[in-house]
Amino acid sequence: MLKLSVIEREEHTGRGRPRLGVTVKPKLGLPARNHAQVVYETLRGRLDFTKGDESINSERPRCSPYPPGATAVRGRLAEWAPPGRARAEEAGQAMTAKRSRSHAIGVASDRNLALELVRVTEGAAIAAARLMGRNAKEEADQAAVDAMRQRLAHVDMDGVVVIGEGEKDEAPMLYIGEHVGNGNPPRVDVAVDPIDGTTLVARGLPGGIATVALSDRGTLYATHCAYMEKLIVGPRAAGVIDITDTVRDNLRRIARAEGRDVEDLTVVVLDRPRHEALLRDIRATGARVKLITDGDVAAGLMAAMEERTGIDVLMGIGGAPEGVLTACAIKAIGGGMQARLAPQSEAERLTAADEGKDPGVVLQLDDLCAGENVFFAATGITDGELLEGVRFAGSTARTQSVVMRSWTGTVRYIDAIHNMTRLRALAASGRARMRPVASELLVAPTGGRRLRSGIKGGAA
Numbered sequence: 001m002l003k004l005s006v007i008e009r010e011e012h013t014g015r016g017r018p019r020l021g022v023t024v025k026p027k028l029g030l031p032a033r034n035h036a037q038v039v040y041e042t043l044r045g046r047l048d049f050t051k052g053d054e055s056i057n058s059e060r061p062r063c064s065p066y067p068p069g070a071t072a073v074r075g076r077l078a079e080w081a082p083p084g085r086a087r088a089e090e091a092g093q094a095m096t097a098k099r100s101r102s103h104a105i106g107v108a109s110d111r112n113l114a115l116e117l118v119r120v121t122e123g124a125a126i127a128a129a130r131l132m133g134r135n136a137k138e139e140a141d142q143a144a145v146d147a148m149r150q151r152l153a154h155v156d157m158d159g160v161v162v163i164g165e166g167e168k169d170e171a172p173m174l175y176i177g178e179h180v181g182n183g184n185p186p187r188v189d190v191a192v193d194p195i196d197g198t199t200l201v202a203r204g205l206p207g208g209i210a211t212v213a214l215s216d217r218g219t220l221y222a223t224h225c226a227y228m229e230k231l232i233v234g235p236r237a238a239g240v241i242d243i244t245d246t247v248r249d250n251l252r253r254i255a256r257a258e259g260r261d262v263e264d265l266t267v268v269v270l271d272r273p274r275h276e277a278l279l280r281d282i283r284a285t286g287a288r289v290k291l292i293t294d295g296d297v298a299a300g301l302m303a304a305m306e307e308r309t310g311i312d313v314l315m316g317i318g319g320a321p322e323g324v325l326t327a328c329a330i331k332a333i334g335g336g337m338q339a340r341l342a343p344q345s346e347a348e349r350l351t352a353a354d355e356g357k358d359p360g361v362v363l364q365l366d367d368l369c370a371g372e373n374v375f376f377a378a379t380g381i382t383d384g385e386l387l388e389g390v391r392f393a394g395s396t397a398r399t400q401s402v403v404m405r406s407w408t409g410t411v412r413y414i415d416a417i418h419n420m421t422r423l424r425a426l427a428a429s430g431r432a433r434m435r436p437v438a439s440e441l442l443v444a445p446t447g448g449r450r451l452r453s454g455i456k457g458g459a460a
């Protein structure tokens with residue numbers, strides 16, 4: 001016997017009646033064809049088919065009519081002949097439309113995609129951490145990319161990489177424009193940095209993280225420029241920053257907003273020759289300085305989460321992709337961020353010009369990330385101030401991650417223990433849906449390629 005749950009919502013369909021929906025529970029285990037038939041009859045009977053409360057792909061394959069997604073049912077609806085192919089196709093489209101609405105990213109379904117993304121960053125972090133301190137940046141990066149890509153494929157989303165490892169020709173995986181996810185709604189822009197701080201990981205230094213962000217399709221700032229000037233603060237000072245103003249005046253206003261003296265502020269800056277004048281200006285105000293060698297995504301997060309980290313401001317020029325990723329997290333934290341493209345070479349100036357972008361223009365947080373539904377996840381690779389790194393102990397790997405969602409502003413820290421013995425066994429038996437990549441399972445890596453587009457690094 002069929003078990004259907006019928007829901008009534010106050011919300012209207014726009015056709016003069018309330019939405020009256022039917023959910024056919026996947027756990028019933030109906031084969032795709034029978035499931036399609038029930039959905040079809042539901043739609044013909046003028047009910048709305050809804051499936052918003054749970055991830056179809058999270059159902060156990062044995063029970064689910066859907067694997068590898070709702071495509072099977074949609075396909076069935078479209079091909080199902082009686083009582084008329086056209087109507088069946090119509091029903092198929094109706095179902096797709098309903099699903100798109102009910103899966104509006106993170107709102108109607110109240111789905112927190114960041115909780116799914118954390119599995120992606122955990123995998124990348126474990127894979128990269130196996131190669132910590134080997135002075136092998138490319139191998140570590142490759143391992144993180146492999147793991148991240150493998151896991152992204154299982155996320156219920158129709159994603160396009162906007163911030164990635166570079167151009168398709170240079171980066172065979174997670175390249176800009178690559179489609180990721182299983183193709184189901186929601187439609188999202190994806191920003192990835194499988195390792196922010198490859199040098200840190202290669203040298204076993206603190207602060208390397210794996211990170212991913214998602215935002216509604218078309219809402220992330222896309223550029224091929226490599227460098228960006230950034231000014232980041234926490235929520236209390238969000239309204240007082242002005243990247244076009246002097247360092248002194250910015251720090252004075254930030255200190256006032258924080259209810260502190262300028263001397264009490266800590267400003268984090270990438271340790272680069274290009275920041276000589278900036279550092280002089282900061283030191284002249286009496287503010288404290290924290291220099292980092294790499295990893296300005298984590299540093300930007302720390303500046304925005306000043307309560308927890310003791311860092312109040314991030315200033316200076318870092319990676320542009322890192323800037324967009326950071327902006328996604330700042331949206332959830334509620335901090336303040338302004339940026340400007342900061343070309344460091346003639347080639348980069350030409351790139352900006354080709355894109356029709358003026359490096360003088362101030363980019364506000366919403367220019368970098370215009371989405372209302374933004375999800376961010378990061379997992380520590382090496383021990384850092386923001387996150388602990390991966391710890392291996394016999395058959396387990398421990399990870400620490402932070403996940404954020406802009407809609408609610410919730411920030412969660414997630415400690416996880418991964419049973420590598422069991423994962424290894426599942427991988428060997430072919431029963432793991434998400435097969436761990438070689439380096440996660442301590443299998444010797446096969447050698448890597450440098451994936452990231454090579455435009456950075458030419459300048460001081």
Ligand code: VTB
Nearest residue numbers: 196197294295296297318319322457
């Ligand atoms: C920063 C840092 C990154 O790039 O964004 C930096 O956070 C900027 O580029 O970890 P330069 O190193 O050329 O200054 C990274 O170091 C990653 O490449």
